Amino acid sequence: MIKALHSANDMMIRKLESIFKLTSEEEQALRDLPIQTKDIATNQNIVKVGDQPGQCFFISEGFTCVHKVSAEGKRQIIAIHVPGDIPDLQSLHLQVLDINISTITPCKLGFIKHADLYQLCDRYPRIGAALWRETLVHASIFREWLLNIGQRDAYSRVAHLICELMLRLKAVGLVEEQTFKMPITQAEIADASGITPVHVNRVLQALRSDGLISTHRQQITIPDWEKIQQAGEFDPLYLHIKQEALA
Amino acid sequence: MIKALHSANDMMIRKLESIFKLTSEEEQALRDLPIQTKDIATNQNIVKVGDQPGQCFFISEGFTCVHKVSAEGKRQIIAIHVPGDIPDLQSLHLQVLDINISTITPCKLGFIKHADLYQLCDRYPRIGAALWRETLVHASIFREWLLNIGQRDAYSRVAHLICELMLRLKAVGLVEEQTFKMPITQAEIADASGITPVHVNRVLQALRSDGLISTHRQQITIPDWEKIQQAGEFDPLYLHIKQEALA
């Protein structure tokens, strides 16, 4: 574990800047925030159900997923997190974790002690409010996923998931020319969509042959944004992303 | 709209007391909180997608549900709220609502202005933290619903929903002798579970004939808590209810 006083803090600042304008004092406080960075390989558990962590973590690079496992051993991916996200922010106020969080690609994570976050929120209420807001945005995404999984057919579910990732990655500058890296296996798409891997494969083939996506390795290109949006019944309101961040 | 300076405030105090011990100063602040009570009939919209409310509401009596509608007109119930809940607390920090909230029984609601809540959170950070925590608990429930709808069969989904409502109602004193009022139509259970009303009916019959529930009007009795818990793969961890509240 190496102490890095730069990239992770800068990224955190950029994240909050996308929510509201920081004062120089607030910015300095964030710059002084002790963050321990750590590299983690693919498919490693970061935290799991029942844990009582004393810290949160921030994603600098890579993707993680939140998941729960049913008594029958079936896994539901609840959320996919991308650089800039703080997947277990909830642990600040909920003692016991009710979820597992794992890496789905190699990740660079920044760990921040709860004590430091409490202090930060206390001294700079606007930062506290922004972090609260952050948890609310993620809750909003859970709600949309509920609609997606509860009411849409497999084809739309997968299209919707692709649309969401596209926009969220765009908001952090990871999309170029309608193309982005989506380093997620079909089995993971399946667990995130509540369908089987076999069926995901068939749906992806349909999406390709309908011209909604084209893939090369794990690169996805979206030739016609309007069309896939329609197929996925995608309306980005629920992401609560500022327009500016998508320009 | 009548101004009531008693019941709603008391209930809010009781709610927060279940999270942490209030100081007398905090309690007084809550007692002084202006709350406008309002009675609303069944099946009325309270707020809807796109609204930008300047207030939150607190449920004193009755049930409400949060729902979203797909482009194809299918409705997903995202959450069911019971007395003591603040269903749209998120609007404090997210300008535009991404959900609809409606009554599913006649309700007595208490409206609290955002401005007053901001002030309260500012002056009494522990109350702010408790409200933040409240939104996190609801997010946790969304996550469990995702697992429920994404990975479990219809029988388990309905059993799980019944278990959850039972415990949440118990926590606010609305369960007696394993019996409680669940004033929800089968169509609503269907929309909450991602199955059709017809199938809900069949599942309920199965639950009855398996001895997991018995119903009389909208009263549900659970003869064997262990058994239905198992059928629904129900583990109350995700509700983050203190043990004391269920004793």
Next chain:
DNA sequence: CGTTATATTGATCATCTTCAATGAGTGTGG
């Protein structure tokens, strides 16, 4: 270059949907 993970294909099966009709319960007004 062998080994493992991931993607793809085919065939059969089942849960749940859809459609359509009937029955029961609740409330209202004449």
Next chain:
DNA sequence: CCACACTCATTGAAGATGATCAATATAACG
């Protein structure tokens, strides 16, 4: 007090989306 209307619950039959099982092809990786 009954008739009517309305909502909600229940039943039956047929159909479809997606699951399951099993095998193979392809890609990734040390």
